[in-house]
Amino acid sequence: MSQIAIINARLMDPETSYDGLGDILIEDGIITAMGADIFGHDGTPDTAQIIDADGLICAPGLIDMRVITGDPGREGKESLESAGRAAAAGGVTSMVVMPQTKPIIDNVALLDHIMRRGAERSPVRVYCAGALTDNLDGQSMTEIGLLNKAGAVYFSNGERPIGDSRIMRRLLSYSSAFNVLIAHRAIDPALSDGTCAHESDFSSRLGLSAAPAMAERIMIERDIALAELTGGRLLIDLVSSAEALGVISRAKSRDLEIACTASINHLALNELDIGDYRTFAKLDPPLREESDRRALLAAVNDGTIDVIVSAHDPHPAGEKRLPFAEAEAGAVGLETLLAAGLTLAGDEQLDLMAFLGSLTINPATLLGLPTGRLGQGAPADIVLIDPNIPWVCDASKLLSKSKNTPFDGRRLIGKAVTTIVAGQIVYSA
Numbered sequence: 139m140s141q142i143a144i145i146n147a148r149l150m151d152p153e154t155s156y157d158g159l160g161d162i163l164i165e166d167g168i169i170t171a172m173g174a175d176i177f178g179h180d181g182t183p184d185t186a187q188i189i190d191a192d193g194l195i196c197a198p199g200l201i202d203m204r205v206i207t208g209d210p211g212r213e214g215k216e217s218l219e220s221a222g223r224a225a226a227a228g229g230v231t232s233m234v235v236m237p238q239t240k241p242i243i244d245n246v247a248l249l250d251h252i253m254r255r256g257a258e259r260s261p262v263r264v265y266c267a268g269a270l271t272d273n274l275d276g277q278s279m280t281e282i283g284l285l286n287k288a289g290a291v292y293f294s295n296g297e298r299p300i301g302d303s304r305i306m307r308r309l310l311s312y313s314s315a316f317n318v319l320i321a322h323r324a325i326d327p328a329l330s331d332g333t334c335a336h337e338s339d340f341s342s343r344l345g346l347s348a349a350p351a352m353a354e355r356i357m358i359e360r361d362i363a364l365a366e367l368t369g370g371r372l373l374i375d376l377v378s379s380a381e382a383l384g385v386i387s388r389a390k391s392r393d394l395e396i397a398c399t400a401s402i403n404h405l406a407l408n409e410l411d412i413g414d415y416r417t418f419a420k421l422d423p424p425l426r427e428e429s430d431r432r433a434l435l436a437a438v439n440d441g442t443i444d445v446i447v448s449a450h451d452p453h454p455a456g457e458k459r460l461p462f463a464e465a466e467a468g469a470v471g472l473e474t475l476l477a478a479g480l481t482l483a484g485d486e487q488l489d490l491m492a493f494l495g496s497l498t499i500n501p502a503t504l505l506g507l508p509t510g511r512l513g514q515g516a517p518a519d520i521v522l523i524d525p526n527i528p529w530v531c532d533a534s535k536l537l538s539k540s541k542n543t544p545f546d547g548r549r550l551i552g553k554a555v556t557t558i559v560a561g562q563i564v565y566s567a
Contacts, residue, residue, distance in 0.1 A: 216540055402449075
């Protein structure tokens, strides 16, 4: 029997809101005991590996619901192995791979291939989101039932919104028979096609083509109405504007099956971070105004936003070092997700327990995973966190194959120190 005893830790379990000093015993990959002084007078087991946390935060391992990799098809950008190493270094113990691989994850054979490959090569757990439509064409529905049975934890059309309301209605209606979660990007194609920035005085001064925040709200209003009509489970993907939050809050008050995500980038950065056409801060959705950023932070704290994601989207330098309008949108984020949130919590912009909950129990509940909690009998997916260690993000030292991060050179506070997956240490600083 393999045993690990974590002692003298600040235990933080968002599922129960428990926050106190104590110990954890892990046996054969399962948490068998947790709490204050669980070892009593007998002390820790003689056969256990002892980890003295010395007051560090001990939390459930993070679950990142939105990770794009290049594997298969574009392994030069990011492989499952390199993404897994980056995830482990960032305290992420489970990651969900988005369907926009090459080829698209729109059939059972490819889904099974990626899940097997992830189990073989990644140090963290790998799950898959299945494609909503064949080749993400927005027209032909995939075999949602078969893909769900094969292990797809939710379904998405990637970055491509489905503009046809009749097709979206069919997708939500059909998926409701399997009780599966449908994620959809909240953006009106007619208002956003060909744009590269948020519509504001700032983007006007830079001369950038821009989409209004209202384009997000319009699509959210439509999708919520269709979810209400069909009874489908809807995940509003990558909310980025204050315009959208009031709509979502009102829908939740009607007890609809609705949840939403936001990226850590939009909680930590605003449109000014693109500076003088800084393409490494070019994202999709685009960075918005400071008022939007503050509204998103408040929405995490009050529970309107359910899940925070890294929106990990690797691109080599050749795809980013171009004129702003031509550069690819997206940033890597597996290694900065936790640290950026801890920095916001340290500045008292984010509630620490709400932040951890949005990365653990909330995504676990949405996806039906057994992880994301510290309770007795739960899988031993755990991260030890030093919330006070200062460091400067150096893009060249990131473990991701691609180094496109808007946090390069930025001072952050807090970091994962030890990451444990199924009772095995997969990262130690």
